[in-house]
Amino acid sequence: MTAAAGGRQVSAAAGGQGGTLLLDISELAVRFGPVRAVDGVSLQLPPGPCGLGLVGESGSGKTTIGRAALRLVPTSAGIVRFAGKDIAGLRGRALQDYRRAAQIVFQDPDGVLDPRMRMGTTIAEALVAHRMAGRRAAAEQARDLLAEVGLDPAFAARYPHQLSGGQRQRVSIARALSVRPRLLVLDEPTSALDVRAQAAILALVGRLRAQRNLAYLLITHNLAIVSELCEQTAVLYLGRVAESGPTGALLGRPAHPYTRALRSAVPELGNSPAARVVLPGEPPDAANPPPGCVFHPRCPLAVDRCRAEVPVLRPVAAGRLAACHRAEEVLATSSASPGPAPASTAEDSPPGSTAAAPPA
Amino acid sequence: MIEAPVPLPAQAAVVPRGEALRRGLRANPLMALGAVLCLLAVVVALFAPLLAPYPADAGSATHPFAVLQPPSAVHWFGTDNVGRDILSRVIFGTRVSPVIAVLVLVIACVIGIPLGVVAGYFGGWLDEVIMRVTDIFLAFPPLLLALALAAVLPPSLTSLVIAIAVTWWPWYTRLIRGQAASVAGRPYVESCRALGIPSYRIVLRHILPNSVTPLIVQVSLDFGGVILTASALSFLGLGAQDPTPDWGLMVAEGQNYFTTAWWVVTFPGLAILCTAFAFTLLGDGLRDLLDPRRTFLR
Amino acid sequence: MRLAITGLQVSFGARRVVDVDELHVGAAEIVGLAGESGSGKSMTTLAVLGLAHTVGATVRGSITLDGTELTELSQRELREVRGRRIAAIFQSPATAFSPVFRLGSVVHRALRLHGMSRSEATEAASRAMRQVLLSPGLLDRYPSQLSGGQLQRVAIAIALALRAEVLLADEPTSALDVTVQAEVLEVLRELRDRDGMSVLFISHDLAVVAELCDRVAIMREGRIVEQGPATRVLSAPADPYTADLLAAVPVIRAEAGP
Numbered sequence: 084m085t086a087a088a089g090g091r092q093v094s095a096a097a098g099g100q101g102g103t104l105l106l107d108i109s110e111l112a113v114r115f116g117p118v119r120a121v122d123g124v125s126l127q128l129p130p131g132p133c134g135l136g137l138v139g140e141s142g143s144g145k146t147t148i149g150r151a152a153l154r155l156v157p158t159s160a161g162i163v164r165f166a167g168k169d170i171a172g173l174r175g176r177a178l179q180d181y182r183r184a185a186q187i188v189f190q191d192p193d194g195v196l197d198p199r200m201r202m203g204t205t206i207a208e209a210l211v212a213h214r215m216a217g218r219r220a221a222a223e224q225a226r227d228l229l230a231e232v233g234l235d236p237a238f239a240a241r242y243p244h245q246l247s248g249g250q251r252q253r254v255s256i257a258r259a260l261s262v263r264p265r266l267l268v269l270d271e272p273t274s275a276l277d278v279r280a281q282a283a284i285l286a287l288v289g290r291l292r293a294q295r296n297l298a299y300l301l302i303t304h305n306l307a308i309v310s311e312l313c314e315q316t317a318v319l320y321l322g323r324v325a326e327s328g329p330t331g332a333l334l335g336r337p338a339h340p341y342t343r344a345l346r347s348a349v350p351e352l353g354n355s356p357a358a359r360v361v362l363p364g365e366p367p368d369a370a371n372p373p374p375g376c377v378f379h380p381r382c383p384l385a386v387d388r389c390r391a392e393v394p395v396l397r398p399v400a401a402g403r404l405a406a407c408h409r410a411e412e413v414l415a416t417s418s419a420s421p422g423p424a425p426a427s428t429a430e431d432s433p434p435g436s437t438a439a440a441p442p443a
Numbered sequence: 444m445i446e447a448p449v450p451l452p453a454q455a456a457v458v459p460r461g462e463a464l465r466r467g468l469r470a471n472p473l474m475a476l477g478a479v480l481c482l483l484a485v486v487v488a489l490f491a492p493l494l495a496p497y498p499a500d501a502g503s504a505t506h507p508f509a510v511l512q513p514p515s516a517v518h519w520f521g522t523d524n525v526g527r528d529i530l531s532r533v534i535f536g537t538r539v540s541p542v543i544a545v546l547v548l549v550i551a552c553v554i555g556i557p558l559g560v561v562a563g564y565f566g567g568w569l570d571e572v573i574m575r576v577t578d579i580f581l582a583f584p585p586l587l588l589a590l591a592l593a594a595v596l597p598p599s600l601t602s603l604v605i606a607i608a609v610t611w612w613p614w615y616t617r618l619i620r621g622q623a624a625s626v627a628g629r630p631y632v633e634s635c636r637a638l639g640i641p642s643y644r645i646v647l648r649h650i651l652p653n654s655v656t657p658l659i660v661q662v663s664l665d666f667g668g669v670i671l672t673a674s675a676l677s678f679l680g681l682g683a684q685d686p687t688p689d690w691g692l693m694v695a696e697g698q699n700y701f702t703t704a705w706w707v708v709t710f711p712g713l714a715i716l717c718t719a720f721a722f723t724l725l726g727d728g729l730r731d732l733l734d735p736r737r738t739f740l741r
Numbered sequence: 742m743r744l745a746i747t748g749l750q751v752s753f754g755a756r757r758v759v760d761v762d763e764l765h766v767g768a769a770e771i772v773g774l775a776g777e778s779g780s781g782k783s784m785t786t787l788a789v790l791g792l793a794h795t796v797g798a799t800v801r802g803s804i805t806l807d808g809t810e811l812t813e814l815s816q817r818e819l820r821e822v823r824g825r826r827i828a829a830i831f832q833s834p835a836t837a838f839s840p841v842f843r844l845g846s847v848v849h850r851a852l853r854l855h856g857m858s859r860s861e862a863t864e865a866a867s868r869a870m871r872q873v874l875l876s877p878g879l880l881d882r883y884p885s886q887l888s889g890g891q892l893q894r895v896a897i898a899i900a901l902a903l904r905a906e907v908l909l910a911d912e913p914t915s916a917l918d919v920t921v922q923a924e925v926l927e928v929l930r931e932l933r934d935r936d937g938m939s940v941l942f943i944s945h946d947l948a949v950v951a952e953l954c955d956r957v958a959i960m961r962e963g964r965i966v967e968q969g970p971a972t973r974v975l976s977a978p979a980d981p982y983t984a985d986l987l988a989a990v991p992v993i994r995a996e997a998g999p
Contacts, residue, residue, distance in 0.1 A: 140918035153637055182639025194630040199652050199735055208648075209638040242735045248778070255634070262638060277777040277945055282989035304919055307991035335995030348923040350948040352975055352990060361927070362920050365888050 103167045105130040105266055105298050106152060106185075111161035113147050117370040120147040122322035123161070125396075131265065131298035136309030136330060138345070139319035142366050145302045146190075148319075149268040152300065153187050165266070183213060186259035190271035192251035196243040196258075202229070203239030206258045213262065228257040231294075232287055249280025253287065260291070267291075267299040273308065281308075288312055306349050310334055318342045321369060321377045324396055326410070328403035336417040338405040340382050343417060376408070384409050474728020480721030488537035500527035501535035503686045511704045521706035523697065529706065532688040533714050539683065540690040541718055543604055544669040548662050550608035555615030556655070562616070563623025564642075564650050574620065580613040586675060593681035603682030607672055611665070618661060622654035656730055663726020667719030690715050742805075743768050743939040744789070744827075744907050749802035751784050751793055751963075758798070759784050760963045766907065769937040771929065773954035773971065775947055777986075781963040782943045786911045789941075790829060791819040806907065825855045828900030832912040834892035838884040844895055845880035851899050862902075869902035870895070872935075873928050890921030897928055900938075907939045908932065914949065926953050947990050951975045959983045 106128040113121040121144040128135045137145040150156045152163055154170050163170050165181060173181050189195045196205055206228055207221035216224060226236035232253040243251055252272060259267060269288065273281040285308055291297050292312075301313050309316050310330050317327035318339065326339040337343040344360040362381045367373055373380050379389040388408050396406040399414055407413060469475075492498050496519075500506075506526030514521040520529035562573040580588070589606040596602035626632065627650060635645045674691020676682040683689035685696070690711040697707035742765040751759035759781040766772045774782050787793045791811060793800045804811040806826060814822065823829075831837060838847055845866070852862035867877040873894040884892060893913055900908050910929065914922040926949065932938040944950050950957055951971060958968035959980065967980040978984045 140920060155633065155637060179639050182637070187634070187637050189630050189634060191630055195634055197631045197649055197653070200648075208635070209640060212638070212640040212644055244735070258634070258638070278947065278986055279777065279989045282991070285991065305991070307993045310994045311991050329996075331994055331996035334993055344920060346993075346995075348920045349993065350922075350926075350946070350952040351993065352948050352951045352987065359923060361923065365891070365921075366918075 103130075104128065104164070105133075105166060106300070107162075107164040107167075108148070108152065109162045109164070111148065111151060111163060112159045113144070113151055113156060114159040119322050119369055119372065120144045121151065122372075124148060124319070124322070124324055125161075126317055126324075126327075128266070128298055128300060131296045132292045133298045134292065134313035134315075135298075135300050136313035136316035137300060137302045137319060138304065138306060138309055138316055140304055140345075140366065142321060142369055143319040144322035145319050146270055147322075149187065149270050149300060149302045152266075152268060153185055154181075155187070179213065183209075183262040184264055185266040185268070186262065186264040187268040187270060188252075188256050188259050188272055190274055192248045192255060192275055193243075195255050196251055198243050200242075201239065202241050202243070202246070202254050206239075206254065206261055209258065209262050215262070224261065225257070228260055229254070231260070231291075232257045233283065247280070249276050249283060252276060252280070252284055256284075256287065256291075260295070263295075265296075265298060267297055268302065269299055270302045271304070272301075273305070274303070285311060306334060306346060307351075318345070321367060321372060323377065324404070324406060325378070326403070326405035326407070327396075328400075332400075332403065336414060338399050338403055338410045338414040338417070339407045340384050340409075340413055341378050343413065344383075376406075384413070471728050471731060473724050474731070477721045477724025477726075477728060480717060481725055484537050484541055484718055484721070487534055488541070491535050491538060495528075495531035495534040497528040497531045498535075500531045501686075501688045511700065511707070513704070514706055520710040521704070523693070523707050524700060524704075527686075529693075529710050532693060533690070533710055535688045536690045536693070536711065536714060537718075539600070539688060540670050540673065540715065541666075543600065543607075543673050543683075543689070544666050546604045547608045547611055547669045547673075548665060550604070551611035551615055552658070552662065554608075555612040556619055556651075556658070558612075559616040559619025560623045560646055560650055560654060563620040563625075563654070564627045564646055566624070566627075570620070570624075573616070577613045577616045580610070581617070583610070585610040586672065589672065589676055590679065590681065593676055598681050598684060600683055600687070603673055603676060606676065606682070607669060611669070615658060615661070618658055619654055622657060623650050626650050626653045656733065659730045659733070660726050663723045663729075666722035667715060670715050670719065742766070743807055744941065745803070745805045746785075746789070747803040747805075749785070749788060749800070749804065751781070751788050751798050751800050753798050758963050759788065761785065761802075761960075761965055764958055764965060764968070766939040766941050768906075768939055769933050770956065771933050771940040771942055771954045773950035773957040774941060774943045774960055775945065775950045775957055775986075776960035777945060779962075780960040782945075782960055783911055785960075786829065786909050786941075786943060789909060790823055790827065791816070821855075824851060824899070824905070825903050826905055827907045827909060828903065828905035829909040829911065830893060830896040830900070830913045832915050834889045834896065834913075834916070835884070837892060837896055840884055843881060843883055844887070848880060848895070848899055848902070852902055855903055865902040866898070869898035872901055872931070873898045874924070888921070889917050890925060893917065893925050894928060897925075897932070901932070901936065904936075905938070907941065909941050909943070911943045912945070913942075915944070915946065922949070929953060947975065947986060959986070 104127050108124060108126045111121050111124045112119065124144070126135065137148060139145040147156060151158050158171070165185060170181060203222055203225045206225040210216045210221040210224060211218060226239055229236050229238055234250060234253055238246065238250070246254065273284050276284065288299065289312060292299065301309060303309060313330050315327065316330040316333050318325045318333070318341065320341050325341045326333065326337070333342065334346060337346060344362045347360045360383065364381050367377060367380065375391050376389045376394050379385040382389065392408070394406045394408050396404050399405045399410045487494060495501060504527065509522050509526035511524060512518055512522040518528050518530065520533060523529055558573050562570040588610045592606040592609060593602055596605065632645060632649055635649060670691050673682060673689065674695050677689055677692040678695030683692050685692070693711035694708050694715070697711070700707050744766040746761055746764040749759055749761040750757055774785065776782050784793065784798065787796065788800050789804055789811070791814070800812060802812065806822065811819070811822065838844060848866045849862050852865055853859070857865060866880060870877040870880065875891060875894055875898070879887060879891065887895070914925050917925065929940055930953070933940060942950065942954055954971045956969060957971045957974050958965045959974065959982065961982050967974055967978060967983050974983065975987060978987060
């Protein structure tokens with residue numbers, strides 16, 4: 084079901100139960116001085132199990148959205164609702180409940196754990212602080228959580244510098260899980276990791292999603308991991324949504340020139356660079372965005388209308404929204420992913436995502 | 444598939460705190476030396492009346508016939524300008540100078556650390572207010588401020604301690620505030636906030652432990668500095684008064700006789716040097732011990 | 742072979758971190774050195790540049806550049822080679838240039854250091870900037886005024902201006918956005934095709950290596966477990982470790998339908 088009314092959008096989501104949306108972001112704007120990090124973004128996430136991907140490059144605002152959803156940055160405009168309630172108005176007990184229900188896993192596995200605390204204490208910290216368990220029970224739960232993220236409980240006695248990056252990231256996830264959240268924001272969870280550690284974390288997230296009915300917001304620049312873990316994806320450019328929709332369709336047949344360029348720029352095993360769309364210039368200054376469509380200076384399809392008029396995010400196909408004056412054209416001319424599927428590897432599809440190898 | 448931890452090299456393996464302490468001491472002989480010297484000073488202070496050959500000389504005794512005697516079998520450290528045995532006075536001095544220094548540093552920490560941590564973590568107007576007050580104190584030349592205070596208060600050791608402590612705490616506040624502000628910005632603190640951990644817990648369990656390391660070193664280096672400041676004030680007549688065997692006072696008063704009777708200045712000076720040195724070693728070692736990353740490989 | 746590494750062993754005391762039997766890069770060729778962190782890739786770069794001793798490592802073995810044995814050169818002779826014949830670019834473009842100097846002065850100084858006259862240097866710098874698709878006017882700016890991708894290209898421009906024979910690129914695009922990365926990779930391809938440069942491209946990203954490199958060597962714990970033509974190694978790996986790494990690379994699943 085799609086509907087659009089003067090700027091507010093609803094994106095359909097596969098999976099999860101109906102009823103109140105878990106996370107409802109409406110016309111969110113975050114400004115840091117003159118810089119408009121987020122400029123009118125609306126997103127929805129139903130209760131789990133469910134995944135929404137936020138894709139973008141630096142300056143797209145994706146990280147800021149994740150933080151705003153957790154009330155870690157002040158918002159300049161718009162409303163963020165969690166399970167129906169405006170998070171800006173929460174106080175006291177309600178705020179504490181919210182803090183438990185929505186958690187974040189940060190990008191940098193190095194700085195994210197107190198170097199002076201042992202892993203067990205770090206994981207159990209929130210439990211003790213919220214009085215969810217006494218010290219001994221919390222330590223017990225910490226060991227269980229370590230096992231759940233695939234680490235031997237013996238890790239509980241170690242310090243961060245004695246763990247690898249991938250292991251630290253898992254401890255960070257265990258810490259977030261300790262308070263039994265319903266929503267998990269994953270901010271570039273694998274960018275700093277090696278490829279095998281990355282695969283392990285992705286498998287872990289898939290597992291947790293099923294076991295804990297988790298809903299997550301996956302923030303990344305990596306198109307491959309959203310295609311693996313998220314049913315829905317929104318592509319961001321300079322603080323706005325360029326397009327959104329079911330991940331497979333969005334990546335296979337983009338409706339926005341930026342998505343198309345992004346998709347073609349991603350190196351893939353077995354893909355030849357011949358089909359590359361090269362974007363000239365640099366991402367614009369967020370404090371001084373170009374008039375009209377913010378993407379027009381770099382867009383290969385820009386016309387006069389793009390320089391003058393800001394495109395509205397609107398439905399262009401079933402379940403697909405795009406902010407482009409020429410979106411229908413883009414959609415029509417988009418072929419399936421450039422290059423044939425690689426002959427080598429055969430991976431299992433994780434539950435919940437629909438995967439189809441495109442025709443050559 | 445559960446991942447087992449890679450076995451750690453022997454030294455870095457998880458050890459209970461007591462064992463870690465013992466290993467640390469063994470691997471860090473300089474710190475052990477510092478600890479031993481400090482302990483020595485404490486012992487000497489406790490048993491001063493038993494150790495000093497002429498305990499009365501530490502008080503108001505004077506011996507006009509034994510003035511300015513060089514070191515000899517009778518007076519190991521010689522005698523001063525009123526004939527008092529310098530060894531005994533140095534021994535009793537362990538009850539005065541180091542105690543003043545420790546008291547000053549403790550008070551400065553007790554005031555400076557909480558203010559610095561609060562200013563650094565919370566920022567905003569709280570930070571502004573605290574730091575402006577700190578700046579006001581810092582604007583005065585320390586000795587001048589201490590002098591002014593000491594002049595107002597009745598001359599005694601207590602006033603001395605208060606006067607110096609008041610000029611000392613702002614430096615610690617500033618030092619800690621910078622550290623605390625830096626720690627407050629780190630991802631693990633943000634993650635604590637996201638987990639809903641209350642501010643007081645974050646400050647006590649994360650900000651404080653991660654901010655105090657540079658302070659430990661600074662405090663240990665300041666030990667000697669406080670003693671010398673105390674000596675300057677005492678020399679000017681504010682604070683320790685003759686016949687109190689304050690090392691700094693002894694050095695200050697003995698300056699006049701330095702060319703003819705070097706021992707009057709040298710031995711108390713050496714005492715200051717040794718205890719300051721011991722403190723510094725202790726501080727360094729403590730900082731190393733508290734760093735969980737240190738593997739005592741040396 | 743332009744750059745030939747034979748029997749290279751780099752150690753920290755008793756701990757050997759690099760143990761490479763054979764690795765070479767020919768003219769007009771891009772060779773990828775891929776592996777996970779800690780595999781020794783960066784230490785190999787430092788060893789080739791003669792800089793391993795700066796981090797306390799000892800080097801044994803042979804590294805030849807067009808026949809010249811680099812391990813036998815003195816530090817002074819190595820300084821002639823570094824930059825002039827072997828150039829290097831690293832992962833973090835933001836810290837590659839001193840923030841207090843304009844880029845032009847840095848580039849100029851590098852060129853003058855290697856024997857160019859003032860006019861030659863200015864000319865070479867402008868030409869090189871155009872070759873990496875940057876306006877020469879950018880040289881008047883400070884590093885903080887350019888983006889990461891632009892700074893990387895300036896670093897490459899220096900290598901071009903000096904007509905270096907070999908470029909060592911240590912994770913040059915890991916810190917860059919994917920669209921910017923595409924541009925830098927394109928520039929590297931131009932270096933190979935138009936200028937005949939030899940490039941040793943170090944990366945943990947197998948997809949980038951697959952796309953860019955002619956040949957690839959997979960490194961694990963200091964050793965090369967497999968090497969050969971990129972298309973062969975990365976589609977039909979002979980070593981199980983390589984297969985493991987490839988299996989872990991996430992793949993975009995896209996749908997053909999609307």
